Structure formats: structure tokens, C-alpha cells
Amino acid sequence: MLHHDELDRLGLDGEPVAIAFLAEPPAGVAPWDGGEVAAGCAFWRHARAGQTFYTEPAAHRHCAVGVHVHGLSLPDDQAGDLGASIELMVGAGYLDPAEVPAIPTVADAPRYVAYGPAGRVPFDADVVVVAATPAQAMLLHEAAMRAGVSPMTVPVAGRPACAILPLAMQSSQSALSLGCAGNRVTTGLGDGELYSAVPGASWPAVVDALAAIRSANEAMAAYYEHRAERVSAADSH
Template identity: 45%
Template sequence: MWNIGGSTVDHRCGDDAPFSQPFRSVVPPAKQKVKAAWLVFRISLTIWCCAEWPRVSVPSWGATQQFVKRIRMESQSQIGELLDLQKNPVAIAFRDQAPTGIAKVDTAAVSGCSYWAHAAQGRTFYTDAADHYGCPVGAHTHGIELPEQQAEELQGLVGTMVELQYIDMEEVGQLPQLSGGFGFAVYAPLAAADFEPDVVVLSGNPRQMMVLAEAAHAAGISNASSMVGRPTCAALPAAFQSQRVVTNLGCIGNRVYTELSDDELYFVVPGAQLGTLVERLRVLSSANRELAGFHAGRAAG
């Protein structure tokens, strides 16, 4: 004992201290049973999860990619709805190998652009080089090496065009052409395409093309090239290789083979730029509807 300031202080420690025994909390028996039951449950759940995990269905990375691609394509296919297009936008892809799960075209067409019309009608198919021999000019723009007979036809056709002063020889040498060789081309309506398109071909009236051109300009992917762009099939390599949109009035051959109406023209979009274009198109199509009402009100006085 110590006496400090008249007060007695117990300085003992260890076993001699009055409160040397450690403090122990007393847990009621009922609560102990609950804690034990909870521990057993957690252990059982862990064992069950370990046993069942191999049977849990987890989407593969490939399936996830397909899902994401599908969502993106559904969004991009809204382009037809935004513009109220009467014909399906056509997705076209150029591949080194024949696609799996897609049938080859049953009959070769007389022109390469005829396949655009087939796809716009709802068909999905692919072509090889021989399916384009019927149109030597189209085969040339697609980078297809022609057999001797078709090569002679191409020379004869070009000679006729030059003689008619439809084109000159200098223009022929400047035609856009797919580089890297041609393997296969895959065609499908855009909304049904489960592949990544290299180009998307749209056809519509001048009012619809106006909104598309405005959206392309806002997206920074417009092209200052001429809208003549004959032959029309040259618009595919022009858009694909420049990664900019191409507006094309349609050549006379294309209009005959595809039955493009007199009040329609083409708009070709690089597939990689389609998402960007659709984003701006949503804004511009809405803006044009609002402005149409505004101008109609002013015109009515």
C-alpha cells in the first residue's frame, strides 16, 4: 500500500492484485447455439458451392462477344427506321475465307451490284470471284483477276464507253479498286447481319440522303468527292479504303440491273464508321423533324 496525498493506493499487481483475474464475457447458451448453427451453415454452403461450381453455366468469351456484337448491330440497324427507308440497308463484308453457316449464292448474277438488290430483299449469302465474272467492270473494281475471256470483254466494254465519250481512258485508270485481292464477299440485310460489315449500302430519296449527309458531316466522316462516281460499284472500295462515306447517284448500268428508281440514289458507309454515323443520325433526324415544323409554320404565315 502507498500513501499518496493522504489517500491509500493499492499498488499490488500480478496474482496479489484485487482484480488480477482476466475478464470473461458470459455468452448465453441460446446465443451459443445460434452461432454454432450459423458456422455449420457457412461450412455446408462452402462445400456445396465447391461441388456445384463445375456445373454452373457461365457464358464463354466467344458467346459474350457475339452478344455484344448483336446488341451493336441492332442499334446500328435502326438507321433504316430513323430515315424511314423503303429498302433494307445492305451489309457487305470482304473475307479471305468462305463464311461458315452462310450459303453461297445459287446463281451468278449479271452484275456485281445485282447482289445488293438481292440482299436488300432479305437474302443472306456469299459470292466468290467467279460469281462476279458476269460484270467485267464490277470485277475490276472488286480487285478480281479476270480470266482471259472476261479480260477481253472488259477491254471491249471500256473501248465502247470511250468511243461513246461516256468516259475517257484517263478516268479508267483512276477507278477505285479493292486492294489485297478478292476472296469472298458476304451480303445480308443490315438488321440480319451477324458479321462485321466492311461497307453498308443504303438507297433512298434525296431528302433521306440529305439527313445522312448532314449526320456524316457532323460525325467528321464526310467526303468531298464527286457524287457521279461511275461505275457505282466503285463506291464500295472508295468508302472502304478512305473510311469516309460516299454519296453516289448511281450509274446507268446499276439503275438497270438493280431497278433503282429515278428518285433514288446511294449512300455507302464504311462499316467501322456506322456506329458513329448512327449516333449523329439520331440527333440530326430529330432536329430535322423539329425544323420542318418550324419552317412549315413560317411558310403558312
């Protein structure tokens, strides 16, 4: 059972986002009707705000890199020019061409991508992505370790931010992303935030582990504060 109160105590600035890559539209979910978006990661922002919906590949067409990462198939007249996008990034000194083959991608081309607040959606998430401060990500990471979803060290990705989705899905472990310039502009991710991602099937266990992890960290923080005060007092004599 998901302990939503523990997520509330974590103090996230928005909902954790459940994402599913599907062959059929999810039952009980309406299609996206919010108009054109500059990139597929814009849908994260709306799901963080509590919306649940699904998209078709054409809704992602304005970000060729995102289309590539999501494994989406588009007609030629709708497909963004991945080559032109890569050329722009390389020309700006933003990307090395040698990095492109290493970018994780969704293996099976989905026909639909669904989004919504994790634990509150009528579909099974393939991955849950959380915008978090480093302190919040620390607790999520420790909860993932406690739940057996994460080793002590986890992969940390950068550009493109959406690559964290297949990275977590394919490894069946949690992952971190520092974001990317495009994602931060599109989603409004704060300078003090990053992304933590967990395989969807493992998300309930991570949430269930949060209470014990938060309690343990509060106890250790109190210990360290008391020790620091004691050492400081001894040093002043």
C-alpha cells in the same frame, strides 16, 4: 447498339446493304445459289430484300468493269474482257479513256464477297451502301457528320456505281454515288434514288446518330413552315 427503329423511320425502300471483302468464306453464311447475274451489283438488290450470302469471283464474271473495281482475280477463261467493255463505253461516248485510271478499286484481291442486311449479318462489313432518296441521303449525311465519319463536303461518284465501295473504304469517310446506267438497270434503283456509302466500322455510330438528326430536322422543318406561313400572311395584307 443499332437502333433499327430509326432506320425504319427513315423509310428506306429496302435494307442498307453490308458488304465484306474476305479471304475466307464467312462463318454461318451460305453461298449464293440464285444463278447467274448480269453484274455484281445485282447482289445489292438481293441483300436489300433481306438475303444474306457470299459470292466467289466467278459469280461476278459477266461485268468486267465490276470485276476490276472489286479487285477480283479470275481465270482467263472466266474473266470478262475489260478492254472490250471499255472500248464499247468509249465508242458510245459514255466514257473517256482518261477517266479509267481514276476509277477506285479494292486494293487487296478478295476471294469472297459477302452481302446482307446491315446490322443483321454474322460478318464485319467493310462498307455499307444505302439506296436512298435525296432527302433520306441528307439525313444519313448529317448523321455521318454527327458521328465524325463525314466532313461537310463528301466525294460524289458516278459511273461505275460500284466504285463507291472502295471510295468509302479507302477514305474511311462516307461517300455518295449518283449511280450508273448499268447499275440502275441491274438493281432497279429508282430515278429518284442515289447511293450513300459508309465504312462498315462506322455504320453503328451513324445509325445511333439518326434519332437526334431526325428530331432536329423535324423541328427545323416546322419552324420553316411556320415562318413561310407568317411571311405569306404578312404579304397578303
